[in-house]
Amino acid sequence: xxxxxxxxxxxxxxxxxxxxxxxxxxxxATALLNLEKTTENVIYAPISSLKIGAVNWTIRxxxxxxxxxxxxxxxxxxxGHMMSFDFQESSGLKIKGIAFNDAINALDHQVAVGKVxxxxxxxxxxxxxxxxxxxxxxxxxxxxxxxxxxxxxxxSYNGLKNFNGYGTKTPxxxxxxxxxxxxxxxxxxxxxxxxxxxxxxxxxxxxxxxxQDSFYRELNPxxxxxxxxxxxxxxxxxxxxxxxxxxxxxxxxxxxxxxIPVYDFKTNSxxxxxxxxxxxxxxxxxxxxxxFYFPEIREVFHMKLFVDTxxxxxLSRRVLRDIRERGRDLEQVLAQYTTLVKPAFEEFCLPxxxxxxxxxxxxxxxxxxxxxxxxxxxxxxxxxxGNGLQQQRDRQLAQQQQQLQQxxxxxxxxxxxxxxxxxxxxxxxx
Numbered sequence: 001x002x003x004x005x006x007x008x009x010x011x012x013x014x015x016x017x018x019x020x021x022x023x024x025x026x027x028x029a030t031a032l033l034n035l036e037k038t039t040e041n042v043i044y045a046p047i048s049s050l051k052i053g054a055v056n057w058t059i060r061x062x063x064x065x066x067x068x069x070x071x072x073x074x075x076x077x078x079x080g081h082m083m084s085f086d087f088q089e090s091s092g093l094k095i096k097g098i099a100f101n102d103a104i105n106a107l108d109h110q111v112a113v114g115k116v117x118x119x120x121x122x123x124x125x126x127x128x129x130x131x132x133x134x135x136x137x138x139x140x141x142x143x144x145x146x147x148x149x150x151x152x153x154x155x156s157y158n159g160l161k162n163f164n165g166y167g168t169k170t171p172x173x174x175x176x177x178x179x180x181x182x183x184x185x186x187x188x189x190x191x192x193x194x195x196x197x198x199x200x201x202x203x204x205x206x207x208x209x210x211x212q213d214s215f216y217r218e219l220n221p222x223x224x225x226x227x228x229x230x231x232x233x234x235x236x237x238x239x240x241x242x243x244x245x246x247x248x249x250x251x252x253x254x255x256x257x258x259x260i261p262v263y264d265f266k267t268n269s270x271x272x273x274x275x276x277x278x279x280x281x282x283x284x285x286x287x288x289x290x291x292f293y294f295p296e297i298r299e300v301f302h303m304k305l306f307v308d309t310x311x312x313x314x315l316s317r318r319v320l321r322d323i324r325e326r327g328r329d330l331e332q333v334l335a336q337y338t339t340l341v342k343p344a345f346e347e348f349c350l351p352x353x354x355x356x357x358x359x360x361x362x363x364x365x366x367x368x369x370x371x372x373x374x375x376x377x378x379x380x381x382x383x384x385x386g387n388g389l390q391q392q393r394d395r396q397l398a399q400q401q402q403q404l405q406q407x408x409x410x411x412x413x414x415x416x417x418x419x420x421x422x423x424x425x426x427x428x429x430x
Contacts (some may be wrong), residue, residue, distance in 0.1 A: 047093045050124045052135065058120040061087030064094065066113050069104055084136075085111060087119065096136040097122070103139050111145070118146040171252055171280070172380060173300055176287035177352055178307030179345045180235060181317035183363025184287040185211065187307055190364055191285065194374045195381075206381055208281045212288020214260045215248075217241040219268060227268040230332040235344035237293050248278075249300045255280045265326040283377055289345075292352035305373070306356035309363045311342070 045057040065086035072080055083104045088094040097119075099107045111117070121144050122137040139145075178184045188209045192198045197207045216239055219227055226232040233239065244261075251258050259275040292298045292306075315337060322328040328336075353359065360369045 044089075044118070046091065047087075047089050047095050048091075050095070050135065050137075052124055052126060058118055059087070059089065059095075060116065060118045061089045061094065062116045063111055063113050064088050066111060069108070083107060087117070097139055098136050099139040103143075107139060107145075120144050120146075171255070172283045172302050172377075173249065173253065174283065174285050174303045174305065174377075175291045175298070175301035176285055176305045176307065177289065177292045177349070177356065178363070179309065179311075179314050179349050180289055180341055181314045181321060182307045182309040183317075183365075184289075184307045186364035187305075187360065187370060188285045188287050190370050191374055191377065194370070195377060202277075203279045205279070206281055207283040207285065207377065208278055209285040209287065210248075210260060210278065212240065212245065212286065212291055213265075214263055214276070215241045215245045215288075216263050216268075216270075218270060224268060230328070230336045231340075232268070233340040233344060235289060235341050235348070237290055237348055240290065242294055242297065246294075246297055246300070249284075249286065249297065252278065252280075252284055253300070282381055289349050290352070292355045293348055298352075298355055304355055304357045306353045306359045307363045308353070308359050308361050 044060045047059055047061070050057060050059070063085055065084075067084045069081045069083050072082055074080055080101050081104060082101075083099050085097040085099075085107070086094050087097055119137070122139055124135055125138055126135060176184050176188055189198070192207060192209060195207055197205050200206075202208070216234065218241075219232065223232055227234075248258050248260065257280065258278040260278055262271045262274045262276060263269075264271050286301070291301075292304060298304070318337060318341070319330065319333050322333045323330060358369070358373070360366050364370070
């Protein structure tokens with residue numbers, strides 16, 4: 001391990017997906033690397049603390065060198081390729097990363113010199129070949145590499161084991177954006193289901209979900225007439241009460257009980273004197289087509305997800321939804337989509353994809369991505385509640401008790417053996 005200079009504040013992002021071998025799509029979530037980022041305090045392991053063979057750690061470092069792919073020959077004579085990287089932490093200490101063959105495909109296009117990454121689930125090993133100058137980390141499944149910032153406010157939801165830096169009273173806000181009918185609500189529902197939150201009384205839930213649809217603003221008479229004819233653009237940023245959204249999110253961050261309007265899509269208006277009460281929770285999912293459009297709202301989220309579904313699928317879903325649930329006719333839905341929805345998506349929604357920390361292709365069909373997000377939230381909840389530390393103490397206590405019982409059993413067994421041996425070989429004097 002040696003010194004390098006400088007530190008970057010830039011990050012990166014990458015899609016999270018699942019394998020589809022049938023059509024040859026790239027393996028993303030199940031592949032070597034998953035690039036994530038969020039605003040979570042983390043205690044990273046210093047590079048100097050890594051031991052040979054260690055795998056349970058998370059480090060953060062800037063990629064300062066990325067080699068070209070180099071051919072080599074295995075001991076059995078088979079051809080292969082390797083690539084090496086240097087990662088430097090803020091202290092200036094660096095460690096080399098090595099990848100071989102298939103692992104290179106993931107690293108080559110996801111890792112860039114100058115970017116800062118959090119790395120976990122890689123194996124520490126002795127340097128060999130031309131890398132004997134020091135220890136190195138081997139990139140291979142299930143290694144995870146996440147984009148990070150130069151500050152400590154980054155994390156790996158698979159590698160992180162310390163949430164102590166995160167306030168136990170501040171809710172963790174997750175924004176979920178995506179085009180109309182992309183599957184945002186379904187993704188959130190699946191997350192709630194997997195966490196078992198849908199079966200809990202809404203006043204006691206640790207995870208709650210709110211839709212941006214609840215915050216459509218009241219229309220004036222002229223706008224109401226246009227809306228009834230399918231001519232009002234509900235996919236435009238001005239269609240939302242953004243000040244109310246911002247106030248609600250800040251109230252939630254402050255742990256206040258909030259009342260959310262209920263919007264009636266059949267009348268294009270809020271239901272009079274009808275609200276949904278949101279009680280303080282540990283995690284909030286806020287989904288909508290334009291939740292990342294306004295900077296002051298976007299910056300409130302600790303984590304940002306973008307549900308990415310192809311246009312044809314979104315259109316077919318919207319047609320079915322608007323006819324069945326919102327009382328629209330087919331001609332009106334198609335005309336509205338062509339003249340308003342599609343242009344608005346391309347102008348206002350799609351550009352916000354670049355702000356996402358995690359991109360979820362295929363929406364709710366992407367069970368791998370949803371599973372990873374659920375895993376992160378579950379781990380967050382455990383540590384927020386102190387369960388993670390308590391579970392660790394319980395495991396340590398159980399191990400100590402087990403060791404004590406084993407020692408006692410061994411002592412008793414030795415005693416029995418000694419008594420048996422004494423009886424067998426004792427000879428009375430004559």
